[in-house]
Amino acid sequence: SRSYEETQGNKCSLLPHDHYWISSKRIVTPDGLISGSVEVNGGVIVSVVKEEDWYKKQRSRVKVIDYGEAVIMPGLVDVHAHLDDPGRSEWEGFPSGTKAAAAGGITTLIDMPLNSDPSTVSPETLKLKIEAAKKRILIDVGFWGGLVPDNALNSSALSSLLDAGVLGLKSFMCPSGINDFPMTNITHIKEGLSVLAKYKRPLLVHAEVEMDSEIDDGADNDPRSYLTYLKTRPTSWEEGAIRNLLSVTENTRIGGSAEGAHVHIVHLSDATSSLELIKEAKGKGDSVTVETCPHYLAFSAEEIPEGDTRFKCSPPIRHAPNREKLWEAMMEGDIDMLSSDHSPTKPELKLLSDGNFLKAWGGISSLQFVLPVTWSYGRKYGVTLEQVASWWSDRPSKLAGLHSKGAIAVGKHADIVVWEPEVEFDLDEDHPVHFKHPSISAYLGRKLSGKVVSTFVRGNLVFGEGKHATDACGSLLLAS
Numbered sequence: 001s002r003s004y005e006e007t008q009g010n011k012c013s014l015l016p017h018d019h020y021w022i023s024s025k026r027i028v029t030p031d032g033l034i035s036g037s038v039e040v041n042g043g044v045i046v047s048v049v050k051e052e053d054w055y056k057k058q059r060s061r062v063k064v065i066d067y068g069e070a071v072i073m074p075g076l077v078d079v080h081a082h083l084d085d086p087g088r089s090e091w092e093g094f095p096s097g098t099k100a101a102a103a104g105g106i107t108t109l110i111d112m113p114l115n116s117d118p119s120t121v122s123p124e125t126l127k128l129k130i131e132a133a134k135k136r137i138l139i140d141v142g143f144w145g146g147l148v149p150d151n152a153l154n155s156s157a158l159s160s161l162l163d164a165g166v167l168g169l170k171s172f173m174c175p176s177g178i179n180d181f182p183m184t185n186i187t188h189i190k191e192g193l194s195v196l197a198k199y200k201r202p203l204l205v206h207a208e209v210e211m212d213s214e215i216d217d218g219a220d221n222d223p224r225s226y227l228t229y230l231k232t233r234p235t236s237w238e239e240g241a242i243r244n245l246l247s248v249t250e251n252t253r254i255g256g257s258a259e260g261a262h263v264h265i266v267h268l269s270d271a272t273s274s275l276e277l278i279k280e281a282k283g284k285g286d287s288v289t290v291e292t293c294p295h296y297l298a299f300s301a302e303e304i305p306e307g308d309t310r311f312k313c314s315p316p317i318r319h320a321p322n323r324e325k326l327w328e329a330m331m332e333g334d335i336d337m338l339s340s341d342h343s344p345t346k347p348e349l350k351l352l353s354d355g356n357f358l359k360a361w362g363g364i365s366s367l368q369f370v371l372p373v374t375w376s377y378g379r380k381y382g383v384t385l386e387q388v389a390s391w392w393s394d395r396p397s398k399l400a401g402l403h404s405k406g407a408i409a410v411g412k413h414a415d416i417v418v419w420e421p422e423v424e425f426d427l428d429e430d431h432p433v434h435f436k437h438p439s440i441s442a443y444l445g446r447k448l449s450g451k452v453v454s455t456f457v458r459g460n461l462v463f464g465e466g467k468h469a470t471d472a473c474g475s476l477l478l479a480s
């Protein structure tokens with residue numbers, strides 16, 4: 001029913017208008033859900049009007065798109081994705097990754113500093129990222145830089161990386177699986193935080209530490225069995241790392257030596273003692289947040305078939321009772337936000353025919369599906385549209401310091417997703433998937449609820465009715 005006129009001239013958008021209104025019965029605003037209209041002009045939201053006040057204000061001859069019952073929500077801000085470009089673009093890439101993101105309602109993505117080659121750990125390597133992304137992104141993209149042993153104790157090296165525009169830093173407390181991205185110890189982290197404090201930018205941490213596995217030498221340790229892999233990375237790995245990490249976060253408190261810095265724990269899987277430690281630290285005033293990912297909320301160890309390495313990631317997906325606790329923590333607000341941790345590879349490295357969980361690449365491919373997955377698996381817990389917008393837009397934009405993003409409000413960028421929560425679809429072979437290797441995604445074959453209709457980035461309709469804009473006109477988000 002909704003059709004867009006042929007675009008003339010502006011190939012950045014499927015819509016030939018710079019000034020227009022979009023209307024719906026369900027608009028998610030910071031003041032709650034309203035029925036009304038949003039006015040976009042020059043890429044920015046210039047008014048948000050309730051239905052009863054709208055007709056007075058509407059100017060004639062300005063284009064109006066009526067989305068009916070579809071939900072108008074801030075576009076998703078994915079603070080954790082690996083687009084692997086440059087250097088491993090056979091795994092993913094800026095064009096494929098941002099096309100998938102746009103089709104999934106993501107309007108901003110922050111690219112992780114590892115899995116590309118080289119890793120983003122210096123102004124020079126950031127420049128390579130920028131060159132690889134320029135004119136090849138459909139949505140807005142920013143970058144995290146790597147905190148690694150090479151730069152962590154060298155404040156001028158770190159300052160030059162931050163001056164070059166990374167939105168913050170990321171480090172690993174265990175081996176990352178990528179040779180030029182070695183793990184940091186707590187001294188590296190402590191020093192990194194003192195530099196980040198001056199810039200008021202965050203440190204994102206992969207919090208697992210190598211400990212004894214729970215593998216029992218006498219037992220049957222079939223590498224095709226998911227439980228064998230799960231036992232190699234028990235909850236003690238997360239708990240140990242988080243305990244160690246939180247031994248330095250008191251410096252981030254008001255009046256502390258690293259006030260202004262912030263620690264964000266990525267992809268929490270353990271909803272027991274690890275989560276308790278984080279809650280405690282928050283209670284003491286440490287500047288700490290935590291994310292989990294849709295795959296920890298959708299899947300459980302019990303249901304992972306033998307040899308199905310599409311489900312391998314680290315930290316691992318745990319048993320169903322843990323997943324229940326993760327949902328509880330989402331609903332209680334103890335977990336602050338969600339991210340995709342889209343971490344693809346080429347299918348050969350998933351070893352799907354061997355099914356060897358111990359040798360396969362660890363990483364979930366999900367970028368295009370995170371909104372319907374959050375909604376589909378969250379419905380039984382009573383997830384609201386406002387919560388989805390908080391977890392996926394408001395909180396992540398604040399973490400990344402992107403104050404023009406994350407809300408349907410006057411003055412913000414017109415980064416908007418329009419979607420139909422009630423519409424179900426099968427993720428079968430006929431469903432168009434835009435990231436590079438759909439076959440390695442654990443979501444294929446599932447039925448999901450929540451269809452993305454339109455995605456706007458700075459007012460440009462970059463995805464609509466299944467099509468993408470011709471040109472890749474996303475902006476680079478560099479901190480200054």
Ligand SMILES: NC(=O)N[C@H]1NC(=O)NC1=O
Binds near residue numbers: 082115178
């Ligand atoms: N290198 C990399 O992307 N690792 C990611 N994959 C995963 O499953 N967890 C990670 O941290």
Ligand SMILES: [Zn+2]
Binds near residue numbers: 206267
């Ligand atoms: Zn990680």
Ligand SMILES: [Zn+2]
Binds near residue numbers: 080082112341343
């Ligand atoms: Zn990751």
